[in-house]
Amino acid sequence: MFIGTIIGVGKENHHLYTKDDPVNPWILLGGDTGFTRSIFWMNDRRLLGVSKDNLLQVKTLITSEWEVIEDSGPVIAAIQLDDGRILGISDKHQLQTRTSLEAEWLPEPGPRGVISIAQRKDGTVVGVDENHYLCTKFALSQPWFSIPNCNPVRAIGTLQNGVLLGVGMNFKLYTRVTLGMQWHQVPDSGNVVAVCSAEMG
Numbered sequence: 001m002f003i004g005t006i007i008g009v010g011k012e013n014h015h016l017y018t019k020d021d022p023v024n025p026w027i028l029l030g031g032d033t034g035f036t037r038s039i040f041w042m043n044d045r046r047l048l049g050v051s052k053d054n055l056l057q058v059k060t061l062i063t064s065e066w067e068v069i070e071d072s073g074p075v076i077a078a079i080q081l082d083d084g085r086i087l088g089i090s091d092k093h094q095l096q097t098r099t100s101l102e103a104e105w106l107p108e109p110g111p112r113g114v115i116s117i118a119q120r121k122d123g124t125v126v127g128v129d130e131n132h133y134l135c136t137k138f139a140l141s142q143p144w145f146s147i148p149n150c151n152p153v154r155a156i157g158t159l160q161n162g163v164l165l166g167v168g169m170n171f172k173l174y175t176r177v178t179l180g181m182q183w184h185q186v187p188d189s190g191n192v193v194a195v196c197s198a199e200m201g
Contacts, residue, residue, distance in 0.1 A: 004160035005200045007039055007047070007062070008192035011171050014052075016062065022165075022173055022186045034066045038077040038116075038155070041198035043084060050075055054091060056101060062200070069101050077116055077155070077194075082123060087140075089114060093130060095140065110137075112144045116155040116194075121162045126179070128156055132169065136179060150176075151183050157196040165195050 008017045008026060016033040017026040036049035036057065047059040049066060056072035059065070075096075078088040086098045088105065093113030096105040114127035114135070127135045127144060132152030135144040153166035153174065166174040166183055173189035176182070 003163070004041075004197035006159070006165070006195060006197050007041070008173075009036055009039055009194040011191035011193050014193070017192065018062075022175060022189060025188065026192070029063065033063070036066065036194075038194045039196045040079040040157075041196050042080045043082075045199070047198070048078055048080060048086075050077060056086070056088070058101065062198070072098075072101070072105075079117055079119060081119055087117060087119075087125070089117060097140070108140050110143060114144070116153075118156045118158050118164065120158060120164070126156060126164065128153055134179070147179050149182070153183070155194045157194070159197045160199055165197070167192055167195055 006019045010017055014035045016029045018029060019026055035052045038050045040048040042048050047062055049057045051057045051068050054074035056069040056078055057066040074091040075088040076091055078086055081087050086101060088096050090096055093115060095108035097108060098105050113130045115130060116128040118126045120126060125137050129135050134147035134150045136147060137144050152169055154169060155167040157165040159165060164176040166176060168174050171191040173186040174183040175186060
């Protein structure tokens with residue numbers, strides 16, 4: 001089943017690495033790929049990131065320079081939802097949305113803080129709470145629900161086939177086929193701080 005190209009953010013330099021299978025070694029992209037805190041593959045095949053100054057930034061090509069979106073922060077992570085909106089996490093760990101990269105942020109209801117987010121193929125949003133445990137909500141207007149019996153992670157993403165990717169507390173990759181299953185560590189898969197998958201080529 002197609003999983004896409006996996007893109008990771010290196011722990012030491014926050015530059016971009018790729019692999020075409022979770023078990024393969026990371027390959028550093030050539031040249032200076034620039035600093036980013038998080039990454040997400042957008043619907044229009046651009047790469048969305050968060051700059052050192054906690055602003056949104058995009059790459060038209062994975063090898064091109066980051067283009068910073070002015071007045072788009074402060075955020076610590078961001079993804080694009082299936083409906084095209086940008087879902088971001090503020091520096092206070094609260095969810096917020098904007099209708100486009102240049103629009104104003106609109107706060108989303110809910111007191112629970114999160115540090116990483118992803119959207120599954122069924123539309124549900126998955127988060128990593130401030131204690132590093134998974135939580136989920138079926139709609140942005142609904143409360144977060146904790147996922148029981150899961151080991152802590154630092155960040156999450158999804159493969160193109162819907163499998164959940166996690167960055168463990170040890171900066172290694174983990175996979176989780178469904179929310180009800182356990183994390184499985186991918187051997188020799190560190191050290192990264194953020195991850196996503198892309199449909200490239």
